[in-house]
Amino acid sequence: MSIKAIDFTRIREYETQLLAKAMPPNSLGRLGSLALKLALIKEEPLDSLSLLLFASDHGVVEEGVTHSPQQITYQQCCNFASGGGACSLFASLNHATLSVIDVGVNHSFAKQDAVVDCKIGYGTKNFLKGPAMERELCLQAMEVGRNRVHLAVKEGAQAIAFGEMGVGNTTSASAVSAALTNLSVSEITGKGSGLSDTELLHKVAVIEKALELHPQRDPLSVLCNLGGYEIAAICGGMLEAAEASLPILLDGFIVTSAALVANAMDEHLHEYLIPCHQSGMQGHRNMLESLGCGKPLLDLQMQLGEGTGALAAWPLVRLASHLLTDMTSFSDAQVTDSTKLLQSMGLA
Numbered sequence: 371m372s373i374k375a376i377d378f379t380r381i382r383e384y385e386t387q388l389l390a391k392a393m394p395p396n397s398l399g400r401l402g403s404l405a406l407k408l409a410l411i412k413e414e415p416l417d418s419l420s421l422l423l424f425a426s427d428h429g430v431v432e433e434g435v436t437h438s439p440q441q442i443t444y445q446q447c448c449n450f451a452s453g454g455g456a457c458s459l460f461a462s463l464n465h466a467t468l469s470v471i472d473v474g475v476n477h478s479f480a481k482q483d484a485v486v487d488c489k490i491g492y493g494t495k496n497f498l499k500g501p502a503m504e505r506e507l508c509l510q511a512m513e514v515g516r517n518r519v520h521l522a523v524k525e526g527a528q529a530i531a532f533g534e535m536g537v538g539n540t541t542s543a544s545a546v547s548a549a550l551t552n553l554s555v556s557e558i559t560g561k562g563s564g565l566s567d568t569e570l571l572h573k574v575a576v577i578e579k580a581l582e583l584h585p586q587r588d589p590l591s592v593l594c595n596l597g598g599y600e601i602a603a604i605c606g607g608m609l610e611a612a613e614a615s616l617p618i619l620l621d622g623f624i625v626t627s628a629a630l631v632a633n634a635m636d637e638h639l640h641e642y643l644i645p646c647h648q649s650g651m652q653g654h655r656n657m658l659e660s661l662g663c664g665k666p667l668l669d670l671q672m673q674l675g676e677g678t679g680a681l682a683a684w685p686l687v688r689l690a691s692h693l694l695t696d697m698t699s700f701s702d703a704q705v706t707d708s709t710k711l712l713q714s715m716g717l718a
C-alpha cells in the first residue's frame with residue numbers, strides 16, 4: 371500500500387469555511403493554518419491521541435558518544451510504564467494513551483514492568499564494526515511499528531505520536547539524517563546528554579567514519595546500517611499511520627530522523643506530519659527544513675525525547691482540529707460580518 375497524496379486544492383474550501391467563522395479574518399493566526407492542514411489530512415475533530423514510545427539500545431555507545439550509562443534505557447522504560455516519567459505525566463494530564471514498547475532494549479523485562487514486549491534484539495551492533503541491524507531484523511522492527519499503529523487505530527486513536535527512549539540514539543539519528551540529506555554531520559550533531567566540546571568532535575568523527583564505512587544511501591540500507599530498532603519501528607509506524615490518513619504528531623530529534631527515512635521510502639509521508647516542536651538539539655531545525663513539513667508549533671528548548679514535545683503540542687492540535695466543525699459562523703451566530711459589510715459598501 372502507498373500513501374495517498376493530499377489534495378491541496380481543497381484548501382480553498384476550508385479557507386472559506388474558516389473565514390465564515392465569527393471572528394476577524396486570520397485572527398487565530400497559525401492555529402487557523404493548522405486547522406486547514408488537519409482538515410486536509412482528515413476532516414474530523416481530534417480527541418484521542420495514542421503515543422507509541424519505542425525503546426532500544428545502541429551498540430555504538432561503546433565508542434564513547436554519550437555520557438549516559440546504558441542501563442538508563444531499561445530503567446526509564448520501567449519508570450515511564452509505571453507512570454513516573456515526563457512522558458507519563460504529560461500523557462496522563464492530556465488523556466492520551468501511552469504504550470512503552472521494547473523493540474531492542476538490552477535487558478529482559480519482567481511482566482510486572484508493564485513494558486510491551488515486542489523485542490527484536492538486545493541492542494543494535496556498533497555500526498563502526500558492521501551494520502547496526504540485520505536487514506531481516508530491521509524489517510521486523512518496522513513491522514512492529516506498523517502493527518502497533520494498526521492496534522492503536524483499532525482502539526480508537528484519531529492521531530498518533532511517536533516517542534523513543536534509547537541511550538546513544540542521538541548518534542544513530544544524526545548518522546541516519548546525514549546519510550539521507552545533504553546536511554553535514556557537524557550541522558546535525560549535538561551534545562545529547564551533555565558532551566563537552568571535545569567529546570562532540572569525537573561524536574562527529576565517529577559518525578563521519580560510519581558514513582564512509584556504509585556508503586549505501588537507499589533508505590532501507592541507511593536504516594539497517596546506521597539506525598536503531600526504535601527508529602525502524604517509528605519509521606514503519608509512520609508509514610502505517612499515513613497510509614491510514616492519520617495525522618502524525620512529530621516529536622524531536624530522533625523521531626524526526628525516523629521521519630526522514632519514512633519520507634525517503636514514500637515521498638508523501640511528510641504531508642501527514644504535524645511538526646510539534648523545535649528540539650533544543652543542534653541540527654533539528656535543518657532536519658525539519660529538509661523534511662519540508664513547515665514550521666514547528668513550539669520552541670521551548672526541550673530536548674528530552676520520549677514524545678514529550680508532541681504531547682506538549684497536543685492541546686493546540688486538538689483545539690485547531692475543532693475549529694472548522696465546532697465554531698459558529700457569522701450567520702449561525704447572527705453576528706455581522708464586518709469585512710463583508712465593508713466590502714459591500716466598497717470600503718474594504
Ligand SMILES: O=C(O)c1ccc[n+]([C@@H]2O[C@H](COP(=O)([O-])O)[C@@H](O)[C@H]2O)c1
Nearest residue numbers: 436536538539540562563622623649675
Ligand atoms: O528528542 C530530542 O530532541 C532529544 C534530543 C536529545 C536527547 N534525547 C533523548 O536522549 C537520549 C539519547 O541521548 P544520547 O546523548 O545518549 O544519544 C534518548 O533517550 C532521547 O530520548 C532526545
Ligand SMILES: Cc1cc2nc[nH]c2cc1C
Nearest residue numbers: 438442446563674675676
Ligand atoms: C535520565 C534520562 C531520561 C531520558 N529520557 C529520554 N532520554 C533520556 C535520557 C536520560 C539520561
